[in-house]
Amino acid sequence: MFKYSVPLVIFIVLAIFLALGLTLNPREIPSPLIDKPAPTFSLPRLQNPEQSLSPSDLKGQVWLLNVWASWCVSCRAEHPVLNRLAQQKLAVIIGLNYKDESDSAKNWLSHWGNPYDASVVDAEGRAGIDWGVYGVPETFVMDKQGRVRYKHTGPITDDDSVEIFIPLIQKLQQE
């Protein structure tokens, strides 16, 4: 009996591990920035390049940083979701226009709508490296103390928006 149950047990354990492995998303790499102060930058605004914006300007507010680019296909998919989220005016949404041409970025916003309170230009992708950006779009949520509390890699879906972002923002607003 023992002789036959051993391979069976090994098989079941393996199957469970492999099944768990299948449900994981290898693209989701946990960010080391969570609960750490938001990396700083001082970058020109897309619509108004003479003015710069840095995360310290947003202290005391809950804000989102959405990394986007006009060349990014999944940003297009995410865009309507962001527009809807912005309409609710729950938090300040800042766009980080990552390695993009400012002209095509502006066109993109006027064509698809602008959910951002402001977008900053990171043409070289230097701020992107500081934020550990590896796949556009990415979205970070910062609390009032300016700490990163959540990172979302890949396009935000309506479900993500309703189930993760809105409750989190509401929670952070109350802190």
Added chain:
Amino acid sequence: MRLFFLLIFILAAPNAGAGVEVKQFASTEQEQAYTDLISELRCLVCQNQSIAESNAELAQDLRQQVYTMLQQGQSRQAIIDFMTQRYGDFVLYRPPFKTKTLLLWLAPVVFFMAGLVIVWRLSRKRKRDTVSAQDAERIEKARQLLEQGEDL
């Protein structure tokens, strides 16, 4: 046909050269440090390649970052710290030994030990199963007795 394959190889060749941008180094040690580092940092876009192998834009940027930091005279450890602070341990092909990576580092040893135990136990069992010459004689005798019994 041979020409066709030759053409394919020639056309595919530039891919093999990813990460070999022309870069000037102050010393051969610095160049060595650079090649070592970029082959130990994982590209996060194409996850099974190092930033030395990958042609992804992020890999190019990170190579440039490593290069710049080396030019500034920063140490190897400083560069590794810079990368892990931003991308986490995931960026390292040789993750550090800590509680979270304990299983990762120790699993091979554990599996090896388990293998040894299994081999040891199996070989002991086999020894137990091999019948001694004396036993064989007795078995043969018993068989003969049985056969005689049938005849009766």
